[in-house]
Ligand code: SF4
Ligand code: SF4
Ligand code: SF4
């Protein structure tokens with residue numbers, strides 16, 4: 001590739017052609033401030049906070065969008081540059097609802113960081129804040145337009161990455177805002193509550209709904225037996241919130257912290273991920289052998305379920321009827337576990353720790369109850385758990401490793417890889433292959449399902465019958481697959497779909513600053529846990545699962561399973577964004 | 583902390599739908615002509631605006647996202663997302679009017695009309711809206727009622743002018 005020589009603050013550097021000033025500066029250790037820039041997104045160049053001086057040009061240049069050229073001389077340290085950058089931040093703050101002390105992003109906010117960097121306390125400019133109501137009318141996401149800096153990152157995520165398209169820029173000049181159509185509350189649009197917008201927002205304008213107080217209260221309540229389950233994708237992500245290396249494996253420290261927070265039992269969602277594989281694997285075999293609806297599509301990602309119920313409500317029969325691992329856990333906690341422990345299900349409070357804001361919505365669905373008792377009572381995101389740990393002064397880094405409690409403490413490698421895109425597919429195949437063929441897969445590592453490619457496909461030979469499978473992550477990729485089914489052009493028998501890019505390791509509730517690079521690290525760690533850290537790697541080898549069937553459920557797809565572990569789907573209410581044409 | 587409440591604008595009926603279909607087919611269902619289409623559509627809707635269900639209908643028929651349609655409706659001052667009134671009063675908020683205290687004028691207007699900017703009077707006579715500079719800077723702060731421009735107003739004069747539209 002062509003190489004370009006340039007200098008930044010008189011330091012010489014050689015970079016490949018096409019590199020931007022911003023990227024080149026990073027190479028020499030100069031961090032130019034940014035706001036609208038996001039490493040995984042298209043260049044927007046709308047905020048102008050990244051301006052720098054280029055010798056020979058009279059106007060300042062935006063570093064995020066200006067490619068370097070041969071002999072370019074860049075200055076990032078002059079008074080002129082600093083005054084301009086500072087001016088941009090000051091202007092933003094003048095129209096910003098400065099409420100840092102009450103703000104969920106206090107400490108992780110890019111605007112606040114820049115205010116600190118430029119030493120901006122109070123501004124002399126007239127304060128002029130657009131007052132639009134806060135939208136907190138859904139279980140997952142809160143939008144506060146008074147904190148929005150209009151960077152358009154959320155708009156790109158919602159429209160391009162997710163293809164859901166419920167956020168847009170609207171109006172113009174000083175009325176310019178980020179909005180839903182007709183400023184509808186998100187709950188009245190086809191928003192999937194995936195939370196990807198909240199994960200890319202640089203400030204506190206879109207955040208997860210905070211349920212931490214509810215958990216502190218439940219733990220304080222002596223009458224409640226409070227238990228928690230932790231999703232597979234938390235153990236490789238939580239460390240980020242405490243400044244550990246990307247993808248650090250912190251399973252034991254996390255369990256320790258949860259025990260200190262006062263949960264009566266700390267369980268692993270991996271247990272019910274294994275259970276999901278047993279039920280879903282058998283459902284797939286049943287559909288293939290008995291002429292059921294194919295392709296069958298996985299159902300563990302609630303953002304995906306919201307999407308398909310909204311946009312493809314005539315294809316709901318393709319969804320596996322299995323509840324997600326979170327909800328299977330909830331149902332068992334209020335039935336099997338309650339009976340075993342001799343506790344009234346009403347006195348059990350089941351909390352889940354999830355990488356996902358849509359899980360909050362899923363837990364509140366009408367059908368997700370067991371004999372009238374909620375399966376899952378409260379859902380916390382990774383970010384909220386980190387907040388509780390910080391609030392209680394637990395020093396995460398020095399924590400000793402602790403083990404999950406039984407009976408829901410054993411999970412296999414097949415369960416842990418649920419956290420990465422392709423993981424559910426691979427886990428299912430490890431079991432389905434063995435059930436159908438009668439011997440293990442040639443290689444337990446099913447490479448075609450792995451990696452960050454948007455749609456992955458593979459052929460699996462099941463005793464002479466070649467079954468085509470596919471994996472999609474990110475809802476815009478889901479759309480491509482769904483359109484194939486819609487047109488009758490889908491060659492697959494089994495499809496895994498995850499709403500979030502990268503799978504749950506990239507969930508909308510994961511620590512702030514999760515980029516594609518971070519997700520890769522988490523995925524690496526996920527497969528490392530599968531390969532090196534666990535005794536069992538196939539769901540059907542999980543001894544605790546086998547015991548559960550013996551003691552309680554009897555057999556996969558049996559009567560009890562159907563009652564507790566399976567669900568049904570329904571078209572979303574006729575929302576305005578979903579007008580159906582005759 | 584207030585919550586967002588849902589505004590319901592259910593205006594679309596079979597008659598209106600067939601009028602919209604006609605406009606769409608005259609434009610060959612070409613979404614690059616969206617602005618023109620919306621102006622024509624707005625013209626056949628009572629109170630001259632593009633309600634939510636109408637916008638969703640147009641979006642679905644043109645196979646484009648509703649977000650894009652909404653963006654266009656709010657971008658152009660000649661398109662409205664809210665029911666308008668018989669007369670639209672535009673209050674300039676641009677730089678010259680700003681330095682000439684348009685806020686005082688706004689206060690007077692809001693007092694006389696009994697509404698805030700962005701609202702319409704109950705009798706449907708007047709709507710009050712902000713606007714960008716319409717070239718009356720020499721008489722700033724300025725207003726525009728429908729197509730007529732007025733500036734340098736005293737309270738008495740303002741009442742007189744408004745009453746002349748009743
Ligand atoms: S968004 Fe950032 S700057 Fe604004 S109130 Fe929250 S923490 Fe403070
Ligand atoms: S939660 Fe997902 S679907 Fe909803 S607005 Fe955000 S990105 Fe779009
Ligand atoms: S809500 Fe956040 S991500 Fe979206 S435009 Fe505003 S500041 Fe940017």
Ligand code: FES
Nearest residue numbers: 045047048050064
């Ligand atoms: S970061 Fe360069 S213009 Fe916003």
Ligand code: FES
Nearest residue numbers: 674678679715718
């Ligand atoms: S600035 Fe108000 S009319 Fe020009």
